[in-house]
Amino acid sequence: MSNEIRIINGIVFDPTNDIEGKVAEICIRDGKIVSEVSKSAKVINAKGMAIMPGGVDIHCHITGPKVNLARKLMPEDHRLDPHFKTPNTQSGSGGIVPSTFATGYRYATLGYTTAMEAAVPPLTARHALEEMYDTPIIDNGFYVLLGNNLFLQSLIAEGRYEEFKEAVAWWLNATKAYTVKLVNPGGDEPWKGHKNLNVKDIDEDSKATDIAPRKVIDAFIDALHELGTPHPPHIHCNNLGHSGNFDTTLETMKTAGDRRLHIAHIQFNSYGGELGKSPKSASKEITDYVNDHENITCDVGQVMFGKAMFMTADAPLTYLLRGYKPQKWVNADTECESGCGILPFDYQGMIYTHAIQWAIGLEIFLLSKDPWRIVLSTDHPNGGSFMNYPMVIKLLMDYEFRKEAMKHLNQKAMNSTILGELKREYTLNEICIITRAGPAKCLGLKNKGHLGVGADADITIYDMLEDKEEMFNAPRYVIKAGMLLIENHEFVSDYTDKKVLRVAPEFDKDIEKVIKPFFDDFYSVSFRNYPIQDDYLHGHGVVIDSVKKNSIHEN
Amino acid sequence: MSAVSKDNTIVNEKIVENATCTFCGCCCDDITLTVDMDKKVVTKAKDACVLGKSWFLNHVIEDKPIARIAGKEVPLDDAIDEAAKILIEAKFPILYGMSDTICEAQRQCAPIMDDCLGTIDTTTSVCHGPSGMAFQGVGEPSMTLGEVKNRADFVMYWGGNPAEAHPRHFARYAVTPEGMFTPNGKDDRTVVICDVRHTKTAGVADIFLQVKPGKDFELLWMLRAACKGVEIPDNCKEICGIDKETVTDLFEKMKNCTYGVIFFGMGLTMSRGRHFNSGALMALATDLNEFTHFVAKPARGHGNVTGADNVVAWQTGYPFGVNFSRGHPRFNPGEFTTVDTLTRGEADAALIIASDPVANFPKPAIDHITSEKCKLISIDTKNTPTSEAAHVSIQTSTYGINTGGTVYRMDDVPISLRPAFDSPFPSDLEVLTKLRKKVNKLAKKLNRPYATKKYI
Numbered sequence A: 001m002s003n004e005i006r007i008i009n010g011i012v013f014d015p016t017n018d019i020e021g022k023v024a025e026i027c028i029r030d031g032k033i034v035s036e037v038s039k040s041a042k043v044i045n046a047k048g049m050a051i052m053p054g055g056v057d058i059h060c061h062i063t064g065p066k067v068n069l070a071r072k073l074m075p076e077d078h079r080l081d082p083h084f085k086t087p088n089t090q091s092g093s094g095g096i097v098p099s100t101f102a103t104g105y106r107y108a109t110l111g112y113t114t115a116m117e118a119a120v121p122p123l124t125a126r127h128a129l130e131e132m133y134d135t136p137i138i139d140n141g142f143y144v145l146l147g148n149n150l151f152l153q154s155l156i157a158e159g160r161y162e163e164f165k166e167a168v169a170w171w172l173n174a175t176k177a178y179t180v181k182l183v184n185p186g187g188d189e190p191w192k193g194h195k196n197l198n199v200k201d202i203d204e205d206s207k208a209t210d211i212a213p214r215k216v217i218d219a220f221i222d223a224l225h226e227l228g229t230p231h232p233p234h235i236h237c238n239n240l241g242h243s244g245n246f247d248t249t250l251e252t253m254k255t256a257g258d259r260r261l262h263i264a265h266i267q268f269n270s271y272g273g274e275l276g277k278s279p280k281s282a283s284k285e286i287t288d289y290v291n292d293h294e295n296i297t298c299d300v301g302q303v304m305f306g307k308a309m310f311m312t313a314d315a316p317l318t319y320l321l322r323g324y325k326p327q328k329w330v331n332a333d334t335e336c337e338s339g340c341g342i343l344p345f346d347y348q349g350m351i352y353t354h355a356i357q358w359a360i361g362l363e364i365f366l367l368s369k370d371p372w373r374i375v376l377s378t379d380h381p382n383g384g385s386f387m388n389y390p391m392v393i394k395l396l397m398d399y400e401f402r403k404e405a406m407k408h409l410n411q412k413a414m415n416s417t418i419l420g421e422l423k424r425e426y427t428l429n430e431i432c433i434i435t436r437a438g439p440a441k442c443l444g445l446k447n448k449g450h451l452g453v454g455a456d457a458d459i460t461i462y463d464m465l466e467d468k469e470e471m472f473n474a475p476r477y478v479i480k481a482g483m484l485l486i487e488n489h490e491f492v493s494d495y496t497d498k499k500v501l502r503v504a505p506e507f508d509k510d511i512e513k514v515i516k517p518f519f520d521d522f523y524s525v526s527f528r529n530y531p532i533q534d535d536y537l538h539g540h541g542v543v544i545d546s547v548k549k550n551s552i553h554e555n
Numbered sequence B: 001m002s003a004v005s006k007d008n009t010i011v012n013e014k015i016v017e018n019a020t021c022t023f024c025g026c027c028c029d030d031i032t033l034t035v036d037m038d039k040k041v042v043t044k045a046k047d048a049c050v051l052g053k054s055w056f057l058n059h060v061i062e063d064k065p066i067a068r069i070a071g072k073e074v075p076l077d078d079a080i081d082e083a084a085k086i087l088i089e090a091k092f093p094i095l096y097g098m099s100d101t102i103c104e105a106q107r108q109c110a111p112i113m114d115d116c117l118g119t120i121d122t123t124t125s126v127c128h129g130p131s132g133m134a135f136q137g138v139g140e141p142s143m144t145l146g147e148v149k150n151r152a153d154f155v156m157y158w159g160g161n162p163a164e165a166h167p168r169h170f171a172r173y174a175v176t177p178e179g180m181f182t183p184n185g186k187d188d189r190t191v192v193i194c195d196v197r198h199t200k201t202a203g204v205a206d207i208f209l210q211v212k213p214g215k216d217f218e219l220l221w222m223l224r225a226a227c228k229g230v231e232i233p234d235n236c237k238e239i240c241g242i243d244k245e246t247v248t249d250l251f252e253k254m255k256n257c258t259y260g261v262i263f264f265g266m267g268l269t270m271s272r273g274r275h276f277n278s279g280a281l282m283a284l285a286t287d288l289n290e291f292t293h294f295v296a297k298p299a300r301g302h303g304n305v306t307g308a309d310n311v312v313a314w315q316t317g318y319p320f321g322v323n324f325s326r327g328h329p330r331f332n333p334g335e336f337t338t339v340d341t342l343t344r345g346e347a348d349a350a351l352i353i354a355s356d357p358v359a360n361f362p363k364p365a366i367d368h369i370t371s372e373k374c375k376l377i378s379i380d381t382k383n384t385p386t387s388e389a390a391h392v393s394i395q396t397s398t399y400g401i402n403t404g405g406t407v408y409r410m411d412d413v414p415i416s417l418r419p420a421f422d423s424p425f426p427s428d429l430e431v432l433t434k435l436r437k438k439v440n441k442l443a444k445k446l447n448r449p450y451a452t453k454k455y456i
Ligand code: SF4
Pocket: B021, B022, B023, B024, B025, B026, B027, B028, B047, B048, B049, B050, B051, B052, B053, B166, B167, B168, B169
């Protein structure tokens, strides 16, 4: 079989290389994009079709312990959405939290080829890596939860910043993670140790650790800046989901100064109004700040109506939401490092809060000026399934469609949003940026998100259709690492040689002497058994190098 | 590494530090093994409990054939070919067991059944299956065991006998260890045992509750009602065997602790009420979060049954009892659980991995699995009634002693094994990977028309 492919006549969208909708040829050899291939290369005639790099999801929850708990929790949901076996692919279960096989295939059928798992506790990171190996096609990496790590917090509290930085580097290596995830920093201790309380203010000292969230945030931003990780700390801000939380979000972003910071699912952190009352939109305040600060990147966390699943390390929030709708609920405390809450949910257009959340997400998309720093996400499955992405794209590209959708939603919410006045329509090129080129750049993935020579040959070819939802719902061809996987909408082969993306910043080995005593006292596993061996990468690990920069535009 | 032994002969000795014992769900990973590399035996297992010691020390490499078909020794590949052929040709193949092997091997199992349009089930269906079902219904507030050690000031065991089934549970995780917020160990905790009889476990209890057999649900429901402000009824003793004052006092202790935990065992899940019992307990733990931080956890039994649940769930969406005959996973305990598929005489081929149904199942199930109507394939480390009754029998090496890999502790924490010495037998992973490839090849050749629409 030839490992060369030549794609001809297609309309190429490659914003990274300043190519916007130009007919050009793409050549592939040995999994990479090259300038020329031989005559024997397989030819794909993409006449009238759009060629884009494979999609890159910067924030989703698809593998690991909490995902599996949510999966186990939902037999009724799997039952309604079976994922059928084909001669080339394995069967699975769908629904809001699909099984691993179904997850990989379904991402591929949307034209996505990379997806980053956004929250994994270090202690159970092996589980996440094992699931990744069972998630076909898409490349993965994960963000490791360190924001509530009691040992690291104690180093910050004692002002031992040098050791803190070394310890963070040690943890990134020990877990094979891509970056650090901070979730409601400082909130776990009041939750676990003080009868289910939470922190409210990022300058308030958490009872248990005598340290304010801002200090934790600042220390991590600094450490990762110093280490030069390709992606900065990825933060789920304090007070997420609460009315009036936009102040906390602004303060969090200000903490970064001009150092890089990624705000996860920023929609959930852009609420005005009074605490405990219905939220109002603060999209303007938030996007104003983001627009003016090149060091900030974010993903939206768009809410879509229908089924969702709260699945977050923010355990107190999940419990609070359960108060509104008593449902089956999972809480999972991880010793010394994390918490987790899981709650099935559905967003309904007739409910004021849900409708305004939907509108706020879209406002943020439409008000932000730099598409390179705002990424399309639904915080799958928290704001809705990743299967909603094509619909989100249509909402962004079609003003009339938005107007029509608004008619069927809670009118009090619609009257309070400026969404109806925002006439902006995203172009195909901008969609290409917020779904692949941008996130790849935010992540510092030089070989993804573009079609230049040397890039990974992760490519999606869509029929140019008027209805953009339809168009993005079913690519005609999907190529992963140079291998044709989907041809005429059908899987023609399975691909399991996927990659695990990670970082490996250097650290001083002596830091282990500082960490070990804490382990011996307070962990339930031996220190030696905690770091993850290379075997868990199954030979598929890819280390992304460190680079120090203050904005994604410095290249 | 060499050392001089007592009688002055040189033995080839090896020390394995931080080895993990896979005998019970505690998965203690602090064991130091001393291995005689010449004799291929573990001579010491420092820090293991009695059960753990016997697990390590009694392990010997037996002299027996790797693979047999109808009792006759054959090359491994022939046995795998025969097994693959049986499974792919069967009308209703089942795969059962899986709990005593590593996750890497377990991961091969569902794909095999997917290709054969068969049924996959684990030993969960005969132990904590009801807890899995209750979880689907009510969820579960839970934790890793280190949280219990560091924080729990109220620890309860319900319907289990950890002193005998999980001997180091008290000392390593839940009762005596000195944790971050429990610096005085047991003195900082209230320990409550609830069981139908006074077992060895009850000895450590500050409070022992002897519940009437089959009345766990009633007691749990009274406590749930108490969470909603309903008084414990005056005839409490009549209902569940424990007087009102004791239950009221128990409830106060639960409500007022800082971090409460209940571990529950098969005494609860396998007695009258089954998943209603586990469900009531998890719901009670959930309710108690109105007052304080409260968690619960099934104290899972042996080896890597927790890993089996996890692997089957991530691959299919369901933890056990999964059928692929319609081209996608379907879950129905009672229909697709192994005792049932055998008792009804449905299975015409059975692949049993690291488990011994021929010794443990109800008689009608044994009758069928050993009959002509069901072709039996066994993959196991030991000779068991099942491996001896099997048409195809493959002997493998032992996880945790001869092979590495991942196991999940009862609290879902994955742990990597450190093997002591190698074995002439192939690993489960090797055998199952080969079998998966072979089955996949045969399935591709058959090119069955796969279903594409829902029947539901
Ligand atoms: S408690 Fe269980 S895991 Fe620990 S040594 Fe004993 S048998 Fe092994």
